[in-house]
Amino acid sequence: MTKRIVILGGGTGGTLTANRLHRHFKHHRVDSEEVEIVVVDQDNQHLYQPGLLFVPFGLAHDQDIVRPRKKQLQHGIEFEQTGIDHVDIHSDTVYLENGRELPYDVLVIATGARLATEETEGLTGPGWNEKVFTFYDLPGATALEEKLAAFEGGKLVLNVVDMPIKCPVAPLEFCFLADWFFTERGIRDKVEITYATPLDGAFTKPVASAALSDLLVEKGVNLVTEFNTGEVDGEGGKLIGYDGREVEFDLAVVIPLHSGQEYVGRSDGLGDDLNFVPTDQRTLQTKAKENIFAIGDATNVPASKAGSVTHFEGDVLVENIIKFLDHKPLDEGYDGHANCFIETGFGKALLIDFNYDTEPLPGHFPAKVGMPLLKESRLNHMGKLMFQWFYWHALLQGRDIPGIGATMPQHGKEHPTPTPEGASA
Numbered sequence: 001m002t003k004r005i006v007i008l009g010g011g012t013g014g015t016l017t018a019n020r021l022h023r024h025f026k027h028h029r030v031d032s033e034e035v036e037i038v039v040v041d042q043d044n045q046h047l048y049q050p051g052l053l054f055v056p057f058g059l060a061h062d063q064d065i066v067r068p069r070k071k072q073l074q075h076g077i078e079f080e081q082t083g084i085d086h087v088d089i090h091s092d093t094v095y096l097e098n099g100r101e102l103p104y105d106v107l108v109i110a111t112g113a114r115l116a117t118e119e120t121e122g123l124t125g126p127g128w129n130e131k132v133f134t135f136y137d138l139p140g141a142t143a144l145e146e147k148l149a150a151f152e153g154g155k156l157v158l159n160v161v162d163m164p165i166k167c168p169v170a171p172l173e174f175c176f177l178a179d180w181f182f183t184e185r186g187i188r189d190k191v192e193i194t195y196a197t198p199l200d201g202a203f204t205k206p207v208a209s210a211a212l213s214d215l216l217v218e219k220g221v222n223l224v225t226e227f228n229t230g231e232v233d234g235e236g237g238k239l240i241g242y243d244g245r246e247v248e249f250d251l252a253v254v255i256p257l258h259s260g261q262e263y264v265g266r267s268d269g270l271g272d273d274l275n276f277v278p279t280d281q282r283t284l285q286t287k288a289k290e291n292i293f294a295i296g297d298a299t300n301v302p303a304s305k306a307g308s309v310t311h312f313e314g315d316v317l318v319e320n321i322i323k324f325l326d327h328k329p330l331d332e333g334y335d336g337h338a339n340c341f342i343e344t345g346f347g348k349a350l351l352i353d354f355n356y357d358t359e360p361l362p363g364h365f366p367a368k369v370g371m372p373l374l375k376e377s378r379l380n381h382m383g384k385l386m387f388q389w390f391y392w393h394a395l396l397q398g399r400d401i402p403g404i405g406a407t408m409p410q411h412g413k414e415h416p417t418p419t420p421e422g423a424s425a
C-alpha cells in the first residue's frame with residue numbers, strides 16, 4: 001500500500017511543492033506506508049512568467065524563458081500530461097481528460113489563474129493582436145514585440161480590466177519600460193502613454209501607491225484611476241468604461257480579468273464564483289475539505305498573485321501537508337509575505353516587501369544593510385535579472401534561498417512615526 005499526493009498544476013507552486021515533498025518522503029513513511037507524488041499538467045512547457053514583461057521590448061525571447069516542465073521535477077515524481085476534467089471531493093478522486101481516475105490521500109490545487117478574455121466585450125474582437133494586445137501570455141507578448149518595434153507614435157494605453165491580477169506591479173513596469181523603449185528609439189515625444197486602472201491610485205497599498213504615482217509623473221505617464229473597462233472598441237480605438245468614460249488609443253495593452261480554472265467550476269464544492277479556491281490564508285488548507293490544500297494564484301487568499309508569494313506559501317504548505325499526514329495540528333505560519341522587484345527602465349528597479357499586516361515601506365531588505373526598498377537602484381535591477389537563475393535552480397527545486405524566507409523580515413523597514421493624534425506621519 002502507498003499513500004498518494006496528487007498535485008494539480010506543474011507551474012511555480014506545483015513544481016516547488018512536489019520537489020519539497022519528494023525530498024522529505026524519500027526518507028519518511030506515513031503510517032508505515034510509502035508516499036507517491038503525482039503532478040498533473042496540461043502541457044510540458046514551463047514558462048518563467050516574469051520574463052513575459054521583457055518579451056515585448058525585445059529583451060527576452062521564448063527560448064530564454066521556457067523549459068520542459070517534466071525536467072523541473074525530481075526523479076521519482078510521476079508526471080501526467082493531460083487536462084483535468086473535475087475533482088470529486090467526496091470520493092477523493094481526480095478525473096482527468098485522458099480518462100484516468102486518480103484517487104488521492106492529499107490533493108494540492110496549484111493550477112494558477114486563467115485569463116478570462118471572454119468576460120470583456122470586444123476585447124478579442126476586431127483589432128485583437130493588431131491594435132489590442134496582452135503581454136500576459138507568450139503568444140500575446142511575442143505578437144506585441146513586433147508591434148512595438150514598428151510603432152511610430154500615438155496613444156499607447158495600458159489597461160487593467162479588474163483586480164486581482166497576477167503580479168499587480170507588472171502593468172506599471174510595462175509603462176516604465178515603454179518610456180525607456182521609446183526614449184531609446186528617439187520617439188518618446190511622439191508617444192503618449194496612459195495607465196488606466198480600476199484602482200484609486202497606481203497601486204493597492206498607500207505608501208507604495210504614492211511612490212509609484214510620483215514615478216509615473218516623473219516618466220510622463222498619464223494615470224486614469226477608478227476606470228472599470230466595460231468594452232474594448234478595437235476598430236474605433238477606445239476603451240469604454242462602465243461609467244461612460246472613454247480612453248482613446250492607437251495601441252492598447254490590456255490585462256484581462258483573471259479567474260480560477262474552469263475545472264474548478266465543474267468540481268462540486270471546490271471553488272467560489274470566480275473559480276478561485278477558498279483557502280485558509282495562514283495554513284493553506286482549503287475550506288472544501290481537510291485533505292485538500294491550495295497554493296499560488298489558484299487560491300482566494302488576500303495576498304498578491306505572485307511567484308514570490310507562491311514560493312513563501314510553499315514553505316508552510318509543505319510543512320502542513322506533512323503535519324496533516326502525521327495527524328498533527330497545522331501551522332498557521334503564512335503571514336502573507338510578498339516580495340517584488342519593479343523594473344523602472346534605464347537599468348534600474350524598485351523593490352517592495354510586505355505581508356498581510358505591513359504595507360510596502362521604505363528602508364532596506366532583508367535587514368538594515370541590504371537592497372533599498374521603495375527606491376530606484378541598479379542593485380535592484382540586477383536582483384530582478386538574477387532572479388531567473390534562482391527560479392530555475394533554487395526556487396523550483398524547493399531549495400531555500402539565503403536570507404529570503406516565508407516570514408517577512410521586519411529589520412530594515414522604516415515604519416512611519418505615529419503622530420500625537422494616533423495617525424501616521
Ligand SMILES: Cc1cc2nc3c(=O)[nH]c(=O)nc-3n(C[C@H](O)[C@H](O)[C@H](O)COP(=O)(O)OP(=O)(O)OC[C@H]3O[C@@H](n4cnc5c(N)ncnc54)[C@H](O)[C@@H]3O)c2cc1C
Nearest residue numbers: 009011012013042049050084111112167296297306307308
Ligand atoms: C507578465 C507577468 C509577470 C510576472 N512577474 C512576476 C514577478 O516579477 N514576480 C513574481 O513574484 N511573480 C510574477 N508573476 C506572477 C507569477 O508568475 C505567478 O504568480 C506564479 O507563476 C503563480 O504560480 P502558480 O503555481 O500558482 O501558477 P502557474 O505557475 O501559472 O501554474 C499553473 C499550472 O497549472 C496548469 N493548469 C491550469 N489549468 C489546468 C488544467 N485544467 N489541467 C491541467 N493543468 C492545468 C498550467 O498549465 C500551469 O502549468 C508574473 C506573472 C505574469 C503573467
